[in-house]
Amino acid sequence: MAAAALAPRLAQQAAASDQVGGFPEEEFRWLRTASLLTAPLSGDLGGADLMLPNRTLELLQTLRHVGRGNLAVGRVYEGHANALMLMQRHGRAEQIKKWAADARKGHLFGxxxxxxxxxxxxxxxxxxxxxxxxxxxxxxxxxxxxxxxxxxxxxxxxxxxxxxxxxxxxxxxxxxxxxxxxxxxxxxxxxxxxxxxxxxxxxxxxxGDYYQQPGFSGGAIRFAAVQLGGAEAVFDETRRFLRDTGRTDDPYQRMRLGELAVLIESGNLWLRGAADHASRPDADANADATVAYANLMRTAIEDICLRTLQLAERCVGARGLLRPEPFERLHRDLTHYLRQPAPDAAVADAGRFVLEQTTPAYSLWQHD
The missing domain is CATH 2.40.110.10 (Butyryl-CoA Dehydrogenase, subunit A, domain 2)
Structure with missing residues (x-):
């Protein structure tokens, strides 16, 4: 996957673009070279079909990898992908053709x-x-x-x-x-x-098309994928720091890394679950269920990210939070990016949905 290969390069460059008023211009040139700016377009428009429901997992994994490399790049790239998907969903044929050509030329959407x-x-x-x-x-x-x-x-x-x-x-x-x-x-x-x-x-x-469901609220799974990438970066840097400082034999560090591994893998299972649920045949017709599951996923990912930050801080201590170590930047970026609109309303709406259902828990989300 192109995004997975690009993530280490993005991470290496992240500190250089981390400044108020800055923008990762070079990084977006890399994304264009890797054909990621056009990936959310359909194949006949020069893209990789990532806007298709059956490619949702690949889209979320792409967003996760970009976020793993640099959350700021991930945030802007998610907006770019969202705009291209909205354009293809609601645009007229001549508009789609024109704006797709703009994307191929390197224009950034958002x-x-x-x-x-x-x-x-x-x-x-x-x-x-x-x-x-x-x-x-x-x-x-x-x-x-x-x-x-x-x-x-x-x-x-x-x-x-x-x-x-x-x-x-x-x-x-x-x-x-x-x-x-x-x-x-x-x-x-x-x-x-x-x-x-x-x-x-x-x-x-x-x-009124912008607020159509499940597209509006269901799109939360995309920014949650970027957030999960940030948590993975924290995990990777924590493990590297402990190895570099010779602290991998400490039983409490091992315990924390085990807890972190549980959190990260849980996030990836939520990613797969969200992709499966969003790509089911009745996702649009049963928009209420689609939105409810997306709200569950974004809530779970937020909790995973917050717990990851707390455990990582304990692992690296005050020394690890000093520059030029990346934890200070990762902590700031992920903490800020987790502040998405209406988190309480999102989980409350999921609770409303499940209270209205009589379906047993094992089949509430049609996993079988």
Whole structure:
């Protein structure tokens, strides 16, 4: 797998790009060379078909390996993959062809949905185009993404997706917004889109399509895969540190490594379970179950990552948390990236789903 081969190189470069205002430009050139920027496209568009339901496991494993190499790269790459999948699901034939060609040329896509009080609005113009007003926050890859998929309110209040060619339209990036604990290199700035324009050819799908289930909430399995890659990096570096410092004979270190191995393998089993569940034939028709399982998976992965960090800290001690050891950066990045929206609501919604079912536990998720 290309991503697995690239992960060590990404890890070696991670410290160099770990700075506020930085961005892993060279790393994304490597991803393009490895054909990973086009991998989520269908085969007839020059991709590797990773958007197909029966290739979900391969997609999640790709995301995990990129995250294992560098969580910041993984975060931006997951957004790129998400945008390409949304584009293929909701776009018209001529749009898909155009945007796929952009991806093959190396354009970076992403998804900018989060906003504050001055959110994005589309003002209808007499010529059929729309003028944009307002801003997005947490615009990962701002200043580097040239094809972000953005959401905004139409004049009637409905929610519309569009893909903005930022290399052709004016935007104002505010780096001062992004002063994070971790994930510094994602360049998740505030982006003011005021006075940029889009036409009908830039609008993606119908109003409200962005929040269609199970695609919206079910997509959590992708960022959870990247998070698991970060936990694997912590595991690998912890084991290396103990070997380098001659502490592998300590019975308590062995106990902790055993616990870490249980956590990491549990995460990989959740990854496989999520891929199987998302690729079942009735995944779209039975969206409630699909979303519930995705919420279980993201909850489990978050817990695995948090416990991995705690055990790793005990293994390496204060000495291991000093630079140039990678633990300080990995801890910051993974801790920050785990703060995804509405974690309590996600697990509560899974609880609601299982309470509404009468199916016995052994077949609740159709494992048989």
């Amino acid at each position: 998804v900018w949905n989060t906003q504050a009080q001055d959110g994005v609005r589309l003002e209808a113009l007499p010529n059929g185009r729309f003028r944009l007003h307002g801003s997005k926050t947490f615009g990962s890859g701002a200043g580097h993404l040239t094809r972000p998929l953005i959401t905004g309110a139409l004049p009637d209040g409905s929610w519309q997706m569009f893909i903005l060619p930022t290399d052709e339209q004016p935007t104002t990036v505010d780096p001062s917004f992004w002063q994070p604990l971790g994930m510094q290199a994602t360049a998740s700035f505030r982006v003011d889109l005021t006075n940029a324009e889009v036409g009908p050819e830039d609008l993606l799908g119908q109003p």
